[in-house]
Amino acid sequence: MPDDAPTDVVSPSPGDPVGRALVELARHHAGRVIGLLASRFGDLDLAEDAVAQGLADAARTWPERGVPDSPPAWLMTVAKRNAIDLLRRADAERRRLERAAPDVLERGQPGDAGGRHMIHDHTPDPDGPTSDELDDGQLRLMLLCCHPALDRDTQVALTLRLVGGLTTTEVAHALLVAEPTMAQRIVRAKRKIRDAAIPMSIPADPGERLDAVLTVLYLVFNEGYLRHSDGPAIRAELTASARRLAVELAEIVPEHAETHGLVALTSFLEARRSTRLDGAGDLVLLEDQDRSAWDLETIGVGNAALHRAMELRQPGRFQVEATIAALHANARTAAETDWPMIASLYGQLVAMTGSPVVALNEAVALAMADGPDAGLRRLAGLEGLDDYHLRWSAEAELLLRSGRSHQAVVAFDRALGVVTSDTERRHLERRRAIAASG
Numbered sequence: 001m002p003d004d005a006p007t008d009v010v011s012p013s014p015g016d017p018v019g020r021a022l023v024e025l026a027r028h029h030a031g032r033v034i035g036l037l038a039s040r041f042g043d044l045d046l047a048e049d050a051v052a053q054g055l056a057d058a059a060r061t062w063p064e065r066g067v068p069d070s071p072p073a074w075l076m077t078v079a080k081r082n083a084i085d086l087l088r089r090a091d092a093e094r095r096r097l098e099r100a101a102p103d104v105l106e107r108g109q110p111g112d113a114g115g116r117h118m119i120h121d122h123t124p125d126p127d128g129p130t131s132d133e134l135d136d137g138q139l140r141l142m143l144l145c146c147h148p149a150l151d152r153d154t155q156v157a158l159t160l161r162l163v164g165g166l167t168t169t170e171v172a173h174a175l176l177v178a179e180p181t182m183a184q185r186i187v188r189a190k191r192k193i194r195d196a197a198i199p200m201s202i203p204a205d206p207g208e209r210l211d212a213v214l215t216v217l218y219l220v221f222n223e224g225y226l227r228h229s230d231g232p233a234i235r236a237e238l239t240a241s242a243r244r245l246a247v248e249l250a251e252i253v254p255e256h257a258e259t260h261g262l263v264a265l266t267s268f269l270e271a272r273r274s275t276r277l278d279g280a281g282d283l284v285l286l287e288d289q290d291r292s293a294w295d296l297e298t299i300g301v302g303n304a305a306l307h308r309a310m311e312l313r314q315p316g317r318f319q320v321e322a323t324i325a326a327l328h329a330n331a332r333t334a335a336e337t338d339w340p341m342i343a344s345l346y347g348q349l350v351a352m353t354g355s356p357v358v359a360l361n362e363a364v365a366l367a368m369a370d371g372p373d374a375g376l377r378r379l380a381g382l383e384g385l386d387d388y389h390l391r392w393s394a395e396a397e398l399l400l401r402s403g404r405s406h407q408a409v410v411a412f413d414r415a416l417g418v419v420t421s422d423t424e425r426r427h428l429e430r431r432r433a434i435a436a437s438g
Contacts, residue, residue: 021067026055027165028244029072029134033079034162035144036129036137039200041083044144044190048162050083051075076129135252138163140200142249146212147198154189155216156223161186164241174238175223210253214262214318217242217249221266225273236273243270250305260309261318267302268325271295283427287334299329320349339369356384364394372398389419393428396435405438 030051037047054075068074129137145158160171172182192198203209224238243266250259275289306326309319324345331337346362349355359382367375375398385391396411412432419425 018062018067021071022055022059022062025058025071025075027241028248029075030055030165031141031163032072032134032138033076033129034137035139035141035200036076036133037079037083038144039137039140040080041087042200044162044193044200046083046086047079049086050079053082054079072134073129076134136202138248139206139252140202142213142245143202143206143209144193144198144200146209146216147193148209148212149192149196149198150189152216152219154185155212156220157182157185158189159213159216159245160220160238160241163245166237166241170237174235206253207256210249210256210259213249214246214258217246218262218265218318221246221269225269239266239270239273242266255312257309257312257314258316258318260305260312261316261322264302264306264309264322265318265325267298267305268322268329271298271302271329277423281423282430283423286328291332291334294329302326302329317349317352320345320352324349337368339365343369356382357388357390360385360388360391360394364398367398367401372402376402387418389415389424389428391415392418393431396431400431400435400438405435408435408438 033054034044034047034051037050038044041047057078058071058075062068141163142159145162146155150158157171157175160166160174161168166174168183168186169179171177171186172179175182177185221239221242224235224240224242243263246259246262246266250256250263253259272289272291272294274295275291275293276284278284302322303326306319306322309322324342327338327342327345343362343365346358346365349358350362359378363375363378363382365375366378367373376395379391379395379398382391392411392415396408396415399405399408399411409432412428412435416425416428416432419428
């Protein structure tokens with residue numbers, strides 16, 4: 001949506017039911033309508049502008065007229081008319097209008113006496129979109145935002161902007177990028193989509209593209225869950241957006257197991273978010289977190305999603321990660337955690353991904369299962385992580401647990417030499433002080 005979209009769409013006053021309905025419309029349904037309109041009209045910018053005008057109309061009229069029975073259908077009706085009006089104002093677009101909506105031209109609704117005054121009517125068009133059509137639009141837009149012609153940073157930004165319903169300002173703030181830079185990135189991406197004539201279509205086999213969508217949502221969630229650079233350690237707006245979009249995607253493609261796996265993973269992690277920082281904003285180790293404060297309802301959502309994924313018998317990375325997270329989330333105490341099983345699952349994940357970061361996690365799990373020396377032996381074989389502070393902090397912790405405090409201090413110093421997050425720096429400094437005092 002353009003940056004002149006009304007701010008009250010995304011920032012309602014507390015206790016305002018109309019404001020909450022506007023947020024729901026902007027966050028949860030605007031992307032679906034954009035996708036459907038972009039597919040029908042073949043123009044992403046037109047669809048975005050039309051929906052933004054629709055949201056502005058809603059913010060202006062709903063406080064007086066009330067929330068319509070079906071806000072998504074209302075928005076589709078209004079945005080479709082807005083799109084047609086925008087096309088009618090440009091003579092050069094007349095032929096595209098005739099192809100996109102000849103039935104509306106025949107009725108002569110927009111632009112004449114029977115047109116604009118109907119925008120505030122709470123009764124959707126009788127031929128308005130079904131839930132399946134709106135889901136189809138959402139999927140098309142997700143696949144478009146994650147098209148392989150776009151680089152990963154752009155995929156993340158577009159997904160948050162168009163599918164997640166965040167404004168450009170919010171996306172820039174969430175990703176800690178200057179707003180003008182983010183605006184230029186989004187404009188260039190949409191221009192590339194237009195110039196390359198990337199279709200708003202669902203491939204015959206969307207599996208590979210769905211994997212790209214899941215990867216983007218996973219990156220968005222991780223970016224919010226713990227940032228490894230300057231800025232807020234945890235950003236709930238990112239974790240919430242990524243998890244919500246994963247849930248919506250699972251509803252659209254219910255037979256895709258990895259999507260349910262990502263829903264499960266993000267649910268388990270989100271359930272313990274509130275306990276990961278203390279009152280001073282410092283990190284709390286997993287074993288020290290207050291498990292009584294974990295969100296049991298969200299853990300239940302994760303358990304159900306993981307069960308559904310397993311039923312589909314389509315093994316994948318996110319399901320393995322979700323299973324590991326489930327073992328943590330469902331352990332009533334840290335001592336009840338099944339570390340041998342977690343170490344085994346990380347071994348499977350290493351075989352699937354070849355990731356040295358996953359191998360680092362395997363080393364930590366082995367240490368918890370078989371003692372610090374087992375973890376240190378696994379760490380000794382890792383390569384390519386010399387500039388990754390968690391590699392050195394893990395070694396330092398294992399050395400500290402094995403009673404080698406002096407060596408732990410050296411490892412903590414190496415971690416401090418490459419860490420970029422203030423929150424994690426403070427944590428490392430506290431742990432180094434403990435090692436130095438030993």
